[in-house]
Each structure stands twice: as C-alpha cells, then as structure tokens.
Amino acid sequence: MKLSVLATSVLLAAVSTGAYAYTPGTYTGAIAGQNGPVKVEVTTSADKILSVKIVDQKETEGIGSKAVASLPAEIVKAQSADVQGVAGASVSSAAIKKAVQECLNQAQGKKAAPLALKNGNFEGKAYGNNGWLTVEVTIKDNKIIDIKTPGQRETKYLGDTAIREIGKDVLQYQTLNVDNIAGATVTSTALKTAIAQAIEKAGGDIAAFQKPVSEKIKKVAGITKDSADLIIVGAGGAGLSAAVTAKDLGVKNVLVLEKMPVIGGNTLRCASAFNAADPDRQKALPMTETLKEAVVKAISEKPVSEEHAKLMADVKAKYEAYLKSGSKTLFDCPEWHALQTYNGGDKVGQIPLIRQYSNNVLDTLHWMQSKGSPVMDRVSQGAGALWQRTHQLDAPAGLGLIDPLYQSAVKQGVNFKLGMRVQDLILNDKGRVIGVTATDKVGNKYEFTSKDGVILATGGYSQNKEMRRKSAPHLTPEMVSTNQPGATGDGIVIATRHGADTTGMNYVQVYPLATPGTGALQGRARKMSGLDDVIDVNKNGERFVKEDARRDEFVAAIKKQPGGVVYDINDSSIVKPLNSFNEDVETLVSIGRIYKADSLADLAKQLGMPADKLEATVAEFNKMVEAKNDPKFGRKLFDRPIVKPPFYATPRAPSIHHTMGGLQISTNAQVLDKNGKPIPGLYAAGEVTGGIHGSNRLGGNATADVLTFGRIAAKSAVAHK
Template sequence: MRLTKTFLAVSAAFCSTIVLAYTPGTYTASVAGQNGPVAVEVQTSADKILSVKVSDQKETQNIGTHAVEQLPAKIVEAQSADVPAVSGASVTSKAIKTAVQECLDKASGKKTAASPLKDGTYEAKAYGNNGWLNVKVVIKDHKISEIQTPGQRETKFLGDTAIREIGKDIIDYQTLNVDNIAGATVTSTALKTAVGEAIEKAGGNIANFQKPVPQKIKKIDGVQKQEVDLVVVGAGGAGLSAAVTAKDLGAKNVLIVEKMPVVGGNTLRCASAFNAADPERQKALPMTDTLKDAVVKAINEKPANEEHKKLMADVKAKYEAYLKSGSKTLFDCPEWHALQTYNGGDKVGHIPLIRTYANNVLDTLHWMQSKGSPVMDRVSQGAGALWQRTHQLDAPAGLGLVDPLYQDAVKQGVNFKLGTRVTDLVLDKSGKVIGITAEDKVGNKYQILSKNGVILATGGYSQNKEMRQKSAPHLTPDMVSTNQPGATGDGITIATRHGADTTGMNYVQVYPLATPGTGTLQGRARKMSGLDDVIDVNKNGERFVKEDARRDEFVAAIKKQPGAVCY
C-alpha cells in the first residue's frame, strides 16, 4: 500500500508540472506561394507533429512541386517547421514552412501577434522575368499605402499588368494572398516576394497578411446575349491583326474575346525574328561562294513533284538573272524563300500555300511598320533559319509586334473581353457559324452572335500535354514549352467538334530556347541578334553542332549531350 501511495503521490506531483506542447487536433493554414495560396493541414498529438499535408496548391510542376513532395516528411522528421528549403523551390518552401508554423502556433495556443507595421519606406528586390525587380513599399499609419517599382523592366502587357493589378490588391486588401496574373507568374511572384520582405523589414509577420482577396466578378444568372459585326477569338498577333484589318476595311463593331487576362498571346513572348526576302535591306550583305553553292544545289536536285519542279525553275530563272546583273550582294527573292521553306520542311508542305506566304511576307512587314513596328535595318540569319533574311525589332520580346497593333485596335474602337473562355461555336440550321458561347472565371455565361462569322485565332496546343502526346508522341510530358499558358488548343478542339479538319498536327517545332524547369523563354532568345554572335556548347564546354543547323538537327544533337542540355 505504501508503495502504491508513494507512486501515486509522485505521479500527481509530476503531472502538476508537465506542459503539453500542443492541443491534439488538426490545424490548417494558407500562405501565398509561387502561383497562389498553398494550404497545409497539420495533425498533432499532445507532444508531437503527427503529419503534415499540403492540401491545396497550384505550384509549378517539377519545381514548386518538389517542395510540396519533400518538405512535409522533413518537417515531421525534424518535429519543426525550421527545415532547409528545397533547392530551386525557395518561394514554395517558404510558403509551406510559414503555413506549418502558423498551424503549430495555433496548436500550442500561441496567437500570431498582429504587430503594427512601422511607418516608413522599405526596399527589397526579387528576380523577375527580365531582371531584378526593385520594390519600395511605403508604410503609412501602419498600413501598406504605396508600392513602387522604380526602373522595372518587366514585359508590357504581362509583367506590368501583374505589377499594377497585384500591387493594387495588396494595398486594397492588405494581403499577399493574391492570385498570380496568368502568363506573368514570374513577375507576380517576384513582386509578392519583395513586398513580403519589405513587410518583414517593417516589423510585420507575413502570416498576418494571408487573408484571401474577395471575388470581384459578380455572378449573374442566365446567359448574357450580345450581337456584333465580327467576333475574333484570341488576342495574340493573329487576332489583333485580324481585328485591326477588319476595322481598316470598315467593320463597325469588332469584338476580341480572349481567355487570358492579358493580350499578346505567343506573339508577345517571341523573339521578334521576322523572315522576309528584302532586297533593300539585304544589299549590305555579300554573296559568298558557299551561299552560291547552296542555291545551285537546290535548283539542280531531282524534283519531288511537278509543283516542286516549277518552283525550282522559277528560282533558277531569278538566279540566272541575278548572275547576269553582276551583283555581289546577297541573292534572295520570294521564290527562293519558298523553295527553302519547302525543302526545310522535308518536302511535305503545300507549295501553293508556301508561295502565298513568301509572296506576301514583305508586304506584311511593311504593313506592320505602317502601324508602328520598329523594324531595324540590319538583317541577319536567325536561329534555325536557312538564309540571311531575319529582321529584328527594336523592342524587347514581341512588344514591337503586339503594342502597335493593340494601340491601333484601341484607337479604332475594337472592344475586348478578356478573361473569358470561348466554349463553343453557334451554328445556324444550314451549318453556318454565326457566333460563339463563352464563360468567364466565375461561371458567367455569354452568347455572342456575329453578323460576319467568327475568326478563330486561338494559337497552338503546346501547353496541352494530352493533345501534344496524341499528335506527336515524341514530345514527352516532361518537356517544357516557351508557349504562353493559354496555348492549349481550345480553338482546334471546338472547330473539329463541328467537322473542321486538321493537317500537320504532328509537326511541332522544338528548339532550345526554354529555361529548364519553367519553360520561360530564356535570355538568349530575347537578346540574340543573329547566329553570327552565338556559339553553343555542352556541359564540358565543347561545341557539338553547327549553330546554323536545322532546328530538328540541332535538337537531336542536344539530346546526345551530357544531361541533354546546352549552354
């Protein structure tokens, strides 16, 4: 009995001094990550972290998802949120760790003190899409009152939209839990990361800046109906060109419908390499013996068909006239451009269509100049091109193509409906296309009828891995694309649903201009002026391919190198 009493007494004394680490239960928190909120769920016992689960996230596959996959187990093993970040996924790692710590604070009864921000101006920076994004955050009356980005160089229509829209939401709602602007995730994340650092410098805890932004689009019952003269689906280079041309020809009510929140499409992301036979600008280039040999070889090979034979004869006539003139400058003409295009496509192209392209491309360049595109006089041989006929624009990325068209469209009164996905075509009883149906991100439905039909300018499908695999199985799902995220083949899907045919779906261009992991168009593409100032090497610093090789040859050579990467 005395032993029992002694034991009970000791036990009672011990229990009166023990402190429970956590109140057992399941706790949740959400913190802004790379592409949006990262939600975690943490289960604890009285003294242990039992499990950590990322319950919701939109992080980038094979980058942020590495942190999602690895960190929960590491946190449980360490019994702490203070674990090393996953390399290459620092933003996602920080979001997970911050959210887990918030859950642990709740479990241990700690309240995250909402310490007031100290008034003042705080500076921070994060790497954006085109370089360092410097941010100044002004704190007034203990709140974020202003966000400045002095000297920012982010791409117009993409990065500057992200800075403007996200910055406004951060100020209006005093939160970092703001969705990224689709198509501008790098800039979006850089801005939020830098603002988060500024908040911490001001004495704040970013866990207190995670309330969600309320939905701004009002949900409306039923279908909203509208009638216009012309509907253009897609606000990239093709869609903007179509809308502006329609206006030039006298169309009154032209509407562009675009599923992304920004204009520009793939054209805005391109390197602005524009190929056209242009005698005026090419006269500064010499015609070498090597180039002469290339022409002679092409016009004397065995023709694949009658159309090829005729095209070769047309080039031969032009080349003989060129030699007779005694010119020493570069030989070029639409027929030679067409022949190289046909040969470069392994002779499977449709020659009449190729001729139409080659015969009109210089006029198109001049039309773009008339709209304000800053075409440079220097002509070079762009990456993957077969001749020195590549023109560049004096503007970053594809801005010199998109901005003049957009400004002209706005000036002429073209209407835009952004953030609205076209779901189907509307056909009359005879099968004629007379409009579209569409839906915005909150599910509001639209029916837009068009007096003059519908122009589908929705681009390709390189970001639709399922469609890509079906059409070109060699493009494995792990391959990233420089295409904008909206290039998912929607127009192709909708058109074929109503009997439209497709051709050449298995021909998808591949070229090494994507940053490994993200698919972001790399600096080489944005800065390169031609192949004469570029060499490509493997991991060992060795040249392994002719830089002016065909794109498919170039890619095949890269795949044989260590790690299948080049520098």
C-alpha cells in the same frame, strides 16, 4: 480555401519534439514559391508531426523540385520546420518551410498577431520576370495607402498588368491573398513577396494580411447577349493583326475576345524574329560559294510533286536571272523563301499555303513598320532558320509587334473583352458561323453574334498536355514549354466539333536553346536572332552541331550531350546592357543565370569544364571564321571571331515551342471541313492552323506567318469569302 501568400523572409519558429502540444488532425497551408503557391498538408498527433505532403506546386524542375522532393522527409525527421534548405533553391525551400510552419501554428491554436504597423515608407525587393522588382509601400494608420514600383522593367501588357491590378487589389482589400494575374505569375509572385517584405519592415505580421476576398466579378443569372460586325477570338499577334486590318478596311464594330486577363499571346513572349526576302536590307550581305551551293542543290534535286517541280523551276529562273545580273549580294526572293520553307518542313507542308505566306510577308513587314514597329536594318539568320532573311525589332521580346498593333486597335475603337473564354460556335440554320458562346472567370454565360463571321486566332496547344499526348506521344508530360499558359488548343477543339479538318497534328517543334528548367526563351547574354557570332558547346567544352542547323537537328544533337544542357558561348562584342527581353545582363550574371569571365580558362572553370578543351574549341572556331568554312559540321554562317573579353556562357536546353499542326485552312484563311470545303463564316490564322510549316518550322517563320495570315483572314471575312 484561398491560398495564403507570405513573404520569403518570415523567420521560422522551431518546433522541437515535445515542446508543444498539437491538436491531432490534418492542416493546410500555402506560401508563395518561386513560380506560384506551394500548398502543403501536415498531419499531427498530439505531440508529433506524422507526415508532410506537398499537394500543389509549380516549382522549377531541377531547382525548386529538389526542395519539393527532399524537405518533407527532413521536416518529419527533425520534427521541426526549421531545417536546412536546399542549396540553389532558397525561395522554394523557404516557401515549403513557412507553409509547414503555418500548419503547425494552426495545430497549436496560434492566431495571427494584431496589426502593429509603423507609419512611413518601406521597401521590399524580389526578382521578377525581367530583373529585380523594387517596391515602395507607404503605411499610415495601420493601412497600406500606396504601392510604387520605381524603375520596374517588367513586360508591358504582362508584368505591368500584374503590378497594376495586384497593387490595386492589395490597396482595396488590405490583403496579400489576392489572385495572381494568369500569364504573369512570376511578376505577380515577386510583387507580393516584395510587398510582404515591406510590411515586415513596418513591423507587421504577414499572417494578418491573408484574409480572403470575394470574387470581383459577380455571378448573374441567364445569358448576356451582344453583337458585333466581326468577332476575333484571341488577342495575340494573329488576332491583333486581324483586328487592325478589319478597322483599316472600315469595319465599324470589331470585337476581340481573349480568355487570358492580358493581351499579346505568344507573340508578346517571342523574340520578334521575322523572315522575309527583303532586297533593300539584304544588299549588305555577301553571296558566298557555300550559299550558292545550297541554292543549286535545292533546285537540282528530284521533285516530289508537280507543285514542287513548279516551285523549283520558279526559283531556278530567278536564280539564273540573278547570276546574269552579276550581283555579289545575297540572293533571295519569295520563291526561294517558299522552297526553303517547304524543304525545311520535310516536304510535307502545303505549297499553295506556303506561297501565299512567302509572297505576302514583306508587305506585312512594311505594314507593321507603318504601324510603328521598330524594324532594325541588320538582317541575319535566326536560330533554326536556313537563310539570312531574319529581321529583328529594336524592342524587348515581342513588344515591338504587339504594342503598335494594340495601340492602333484601341485608337480605332476595337472592343476588347479579356478573361472571356469562348466555349463554342453559333451556326445558323444554313450552317454559317454567326457567333460564339463564351464564359467569364466565374462562369457567367455570354452569346456574341456577328455579321462578318468569326476569326479563330487562339494559338497552338503546347501547354495542353493531353492534346500533346494524343498528337505527339514522344513529348512527355513533364517537358516544359516556351509558350504562355493559354496555349491550350481551344480553337482546334471548338472548330473540329463542327466538322473542321486538321492537318499535321503530330508535328510539334521543340526549341533547342531555352532556359533549363523553366523553358523560357529569355535569360541570355546575346540578342535572340542571329547565330553568326555564337558557338554552342557541351559540358566537355566541345562543339557538337552546326549552330545554323534546323531546330529538330539541333535538339536531337543536344539530347546526346551529357546532362542534356549546353552553353551559348560568345564574347562581349555582341552584348549590350539589356538583352532582347529587357533583362539586365549584369543582373543575370549576379544571380547565376549567365556566366561571365575575363578569360576562357576562367569561364571554363566556372562551368566545370576542361579549360584546354574550351580554349581549343574557340580557337578552332576563330580559324573557321577566317576561312569561312566548317570542315567538322558544315556550318555556313560566320560573322566575327570570339576574341573580345569578357566572355559569356548561357546554359541552354530544349523546350516545347511550336505546334505546326492545326486547322486546315484555304489560302484565304477559310477553315475547311473534311471534304475540303470552307465552313461559311469561319476563318483562322496563326498557330491554331496547320499546313504551312510541315514537320519542322524554320526559325523566324512563325511571327511572319501569324501576322500575315491574320491580315488575310480579316480581308477574307470582310469580303465574305
């Protein structure tokens, strides 16, 4: 049955023991919770509630999950859906109680009341992905005739797609029982909740707005066939950069197939941290003695291979030339970037791939700027990076990367087919990849053939729990991820079916500073890139790690802290009204996602930590900033002290972030078989590949890798390499 979705403000009618007679049986109901439908089963006798089971839910671990765990038993005990909700989980609690009440109404033979809507404009409000979503609903003659969302700040290509498509469906079908947009579940749920509130204000019964709708895509017999010059699987950063590059090279018919109903992939959700040695922007940065020591140490150690020795020698030559020049600005070059990437990945990455990456990232950055990416002038060291070469974009999340590429692709005539899941490759009798098979949402079958081959840009497998279990069994199934739900490793599965080799599949990165419970990157007071002005403390108000540490080191340190949750601490000097994800910081404070206080003592009180400890920790850090030295943990980066009130604290916890392993490719992005030979016509780029990042990806290297190898893959495919 279709899940029904009701507003979170529907009043519950108490069902006391013996007050009503039930028809014995098991009944199903579902209401929109915080992260999607909460589906329950209620079993009754003639006069009692026998059991309440929650059979499907995606509520936030540690928040909504508390209501999921406790309310069913409370409802059975009270013999009523009108029980006290769980503090801090009001949305989840309301969803459970209302879903149970829906079941009890069924058991009592109650039917939805007829519509009795007032004419006029009515408002509803719910918290979306980036802030409060206000919805204005116009009612006339018992029908919804218009839905508006004035001032909404939901993510372009994700949330705005949900607003547009769900709004259109509600108007057409006059029901809230329409599908969410996969990948934009939070916005989808918020929109339907707000519409439901407006309907209630108009005097409507939400139960009357639950009629199911037929599938919009019709099932057809046979296989639909089409062709293109080049097929790209995936519409994230790698896929879009490949598509635009192909069009720049003159390819006429470029087809992009994307299984999700939205474009952007993980790149749209990222922080846009982009590493590249960039002399023009880095000339404002000083070369400290600590940084000099880091270079000398890296070029003086014993090499582990001839390739490593050659790379070290190249860096040494560049560094000696830098010293002779007398420059006082930051030393950097593609070779140093490559060496740090190799060393940061525990020397298990593949140096030829790493060199190809580092030699081309600055050109990719300039190319992105030419397409319209708003690259900021300030360069810093992003979380988990090892050098001040992280660029940031003046745009929310990854929008500054995806939007220019998508607009360029559309302008140049790239053909996009969304909701199209590629199932397999098509090979000719000579073993060359000449196309793909695919299915749409309802199972219709398609065959797409291509002249220039296929580029796999399907992303990693962070959301594929079974693949994670096999590759990295230390990652438990309940661990959350920063990734979009489509990151399920499809490209790896498809290519290995035809003999493709993989590398580094056991290397999965956990991001240290995500939102507890959801695993999302957003929800913070500061910009994502740059830890120069921030410290992280545990629940005792103490620093426990150097904030510029590798990500795996940071995560290991967090796991040792009380409760596994830590706090970003910063002052107002680096806070703007909207954060990197277009979220209103004051709104985040008002809903308890961020803590704010005019004094460190008050901030500590809000966090439940000793005020004297936090004050002492910040005072100690401020002295380190002045001395440019961290004697306790060895932090290297210091920009400014934490002195300007108000002060902010953001709870953070680890979240699965990036799968470093994937398909083995050549430096030309050709997918290789187990004998190291290219599979003709098959290319790959982005997180679907392995070999570049080793066992630990440096912060800021992923975006640069994805976009750079997307371009390389397109060039190779067009050249038929």
